[in-house]
Amino acid sequence: MTSHAKLWRLAYCLTFCLSITACSQTPLAKDELYQKLGAKAGLEQLVDGLLVEIEQDRQIVHHFQDTDIPRFRNLLIEQLCELSGGPCKYSGATMQESHTGFHITQADFDNLVNHLMKVMQQQNIDIKAQNQLLALLAPMYKDVVYR
Amino acid sequence: MKYAVLCLLALALPAQAGSKVIATGGASSIEGAAGGGIVPWAVINGYASSDQWSVIAFNNNVGVDDFSLHTYGMAASYNNQWELSYTRQQFDLDTLGGELQQDVIGLKYHIAGELLYSQLPQLSAGIQYKKHRNFALPSAVGAHDDDDIDYYLAASKVYFAAVAGRNLLLNATVRASRANQIGLLGFGSHNDNSYQYLVETSAAVMLTPQLALGVEFRQKPNQLAFADEQHWRDIFAAWFINKNFSLVGGYVDLGRIAGFAEQQGYYLALEATW
Numbered sequence: 001m002t003s004h005a006k007l008w009r010l011a012y013c014l015t016f017c018l019s020i021t022a023c024s025q026t027p028l029a030k031d032e033l034y035q036k037l038g039a040k041a042g043l044e045q046l047v048d049g050l051l052v053e054i055e056q057d058r059q060i061v062h063h064f065q066d067t068d069i070p071r072f073r074n075l076l077i078e079q080l081c082e083l084s085g086g087p088c089k090y091s092g093a094t095m096q097e098s099h100t101g102f103h104i105t106q107a108d109f110d111n112l113v114n115h116l117m118k119v120m121q122q123q124n125i126d127i128k129a130q131n132q133l134l135a136l137l138a139p140m141y142k143d144v145v146y147r
Numbered sequence: 148m149k150y151a152v153l154c155l156l157a158l159a160l161p162a163q164a165g166s167k168v169i170a171t172g173g174a175s176s177i178e179g180a181a182g183g184g185i186v187p188w189a190v191i192n193g194y195a196s197s198d199q200w201s202v203i204a205f206n207n208n209v210g211v212d213d214f215s216l217h218t219y220g221m222a223a224s225y226n227n228q229w230e231l232s233y234t235r236q237q238f239d240l241d242t243l244g245g246e247l248q249q250d251v252i253g254l255k256y257h258i259a260g261e262l263l264y265s266q267l268p269q270l271s272a273g274i275q276y277k278k279h280r281n282f283a284l285p286s287a288v289g290a291h292d293d294d295d296i297d298y299y300l301a302a303s304k305v306y307f308a309a310v311a312g313r314n315l316l317l318n319a320t321v322r323a324s325r326a327n328q329i330g331l332l333g334f335g336s337h338n339d340n341s342y343q344y345l346v347e348t349s350a351a352v353m354l355t356p357q358l359a360l361g362v363e364f365r366q367k368p369n370q371l372a373f374a375d376e377q378h379w380r381d382i383f384a385a386w387f388i389n390k391n392f393s394l395v396g397g398y399v400d401l402g403r404i405a406g407f408a409e410q411q412g413y414y415l416a417l418e419a420t421w
Contacts, residue, residue, distance in 0.1 A: 008380065008400065059166070106227065106261075107196035110166040113263070117168070117356060127355065128312025134263075135307030141264030 034086035036129035043077050043086075046119060050076075053115035060108045083136045095143035102147065109145050113137075164390030164420060165194030165201050167227060169356055171262055171305075174385055174395045175205035175418050178275055178329065179220045179232030179253045182301075183363045184381050184397055184414050186347040188318045189271035189303035191257050192232070193224045193420050194390050200225050202421045203232075211401050211412035213242040216331075220251075230255040230273075238331045242407065248280040249330050260304075268304035268317075275299075277330040288373045288405075290333025291340050297324040305353075313352050316359070320347040327371050328404060336370040343368040351385070359385040367402075377402025381414055393418045 037043055051073060054061055064072070081088035092098065113134070120130045173190040176182035181192030184207070193201025201224045209216040220234035232253040239246045255273035262269040275297040279285060282293035301320040309315035323342045325335040335341075345368065351361030365379040383397030397414035404410050 105197040107166040107199055109264075110168060110196045113168055114166065121356075126312075128308055131308035131312055131314050134314075138264045138307065139266070141261060 029085075031085040031087070033129055033132050034081060034084040036126050037080070037084055037133065038123075038125070039086065040077075040081065042123070042125075043080050043084075045123060046125075047073055047076050047080070049119035049123065050112075050115055053119060054112070057111055057115065060111050063102050063104065063108065080133070084133065095140050096147065099144045100147040104145050104147065106145055109141060165199040166196035167194040168263065169194075169390055170353065170359065170385070170387045170393075172201070172203075172224075172420065174393055174416055175203060175207065175220070175222065175232070177207050177209065177216065177218050177234075177236065178251050178277075178297075179205075179218075179222060179234035180255055180273060180275070181222075181224075181230060182318070182320075183349045183351070183361060183385075184383055184395060184399070184416060185365050185379050186318065186320055186349045186363045187253075187255070187273060187275075187299055187301055188320070188349065189257070189260075189269040189301040190262055191224045191227050191230045191255065191271070192222050195224045196227050198226060203418060205416065205418040207414070207416040209399055209401075209412065209414050211399065211404075211410035213240075213407040214401075214404055214410060215239045215241055222253075228257045230257075236331065240405075243405070245284070246281070247284060247331055250278045250280065251330070252276045260302075262303055263305050268302040271301050271303075273299050273301065277326060277334070279330060279333055282333060285327070285331075285333030288332065289336050289338075289371050290327055291335035291337055292325070293333060295325050295330065295334035297322055297326060297330075299323070299347075310352050313354060316349070316351045316353065316361070318349040321345070322347060324368065325370070327368070328376055332371060332405070336372065338372065339370055343370070351383075357387045359383075359387075361385070374406040375403045383414060391420055393420070 075092040078088050079090040082090045172193045173181040173188050180187035181190050182188040193203050195201035203222040206219040216238050218234050218236045222232035224230045234251040236249045253275045255271050258270045260267035260269040278294040299320050299322040303318040306315045322345045345366040347365045349363040351359040353359050361383050363381045367376050367378050369376045379401050381397045381399040385395045387393045395416040399414045401410040
């Protein structure tokens with residue numbers, strides 16, 4: 001076997017092993033993600049950062065013109081806390097209820113994802129935790145967009 | 148020179164880019180479709196989200212032992228749904244002498260699913276119209292036609308935090324084609340002029356939102372009697388510098404081409420997006 005063939009075999013094996021790892025992850029401690037996001041203080045900082053980004057985004061800020069921002073802030077913190085396994089119970093409306101009538105587009109949703117990614121990076125959140133939070137939020141697309 | 152033009156264009160234009168998340172437009176493959184290096188993916192190129200436009204210019208270079216392939220082109224996308232591309236491919240026969248050129252016009256339509264947001268993978272269908280510009284040589288080695296259409300169906304999906312906490316992109320494409328060496332040696336043969344169904348796959352790990360490492364495989368037909376054709380594969384690193392520039396470097400194995408065995412070498416692609 002040539003060295004090239006060995007290298008290719010190695011590349012494919014690595015990919016395969018990584019995929020297997022992906023499928024057999026050990027379950028997280030219930031609040032592991034919540035802790036990695038910095039618990040209550042971390043989530044408050046995250047949401048505050050996100051609110052600043054939204055405020056500066058002319059494409060989406062109009063969706064918030066009639067929003068009670070302090071209430072929205074608290075509900076979002078509560079929701080992220082519950083989602084990430086923290087000791088909270090989200091008390092707001094369902095995603096579908098709270099977004100119906102806003103005609104949120106895919107571009108609006110993409111913008112919010114960009115802002116969230118930027119804020120998480122700025123706050124040096126562990127990349128695994130960033131991706132785990134995105135994994136929990138991404139499926140909300142269908143309840144938020146074009147309602 | 149081409150790089151200089153790309154850079155000037157990029158500097159001259161405002162750094163406007165669409166709303167899509169970085170890296171979700173993929174890179175421009177050697178046939179112009181958004182994808183990896185040698186495989187078209189279901190993603191739509193550029194960063195145009197709903198009701199947005201995106202324009203792309205790209206230049207890809209492949210250098211293997213006895214041949215090199217230089218491709219450059221332009222593409223446009225709209226609404227994260229339609230992708231139109233034009234590519235000129237120049238295949239230099241470095242050892243044999245001479246060059247072959249082919250034009251590829253590609254159209255891709257995003258049918259269903261959202262790469263990041265839906266459980267269903269993003270599904271797209273595409274066609275590639277290919278027209279050879281120097282058909283004398285392909286004809287002499289037994290190719291039947293100087294132009295043809297490839298049809299493909301692609302599925303792509305990102306799995307969040309799937310590999311050591313990193314996001315994983317998986318792609319599978321099925322292509323119907325009569326092309327010999329992607330059309331650089333013409334289409335069909337005098338013995339067999341039927342379409343072949345070919346499987347193409349890619350996997351990439353996003354080390355960061357801007358840096359991907361991946362592998363690709365492309366099944367190839369073997370229609371021409373004069374020389375064996377083998378499957379292609381590559382490993383690559385893609386750096387999405389920002390929403391205006393990306394750079395892809397890789398190592399390709401193109402197998403046997405026109406009688407020359409073990410054609411391996413580098414892959415380098417530069418893309419500018421507005």
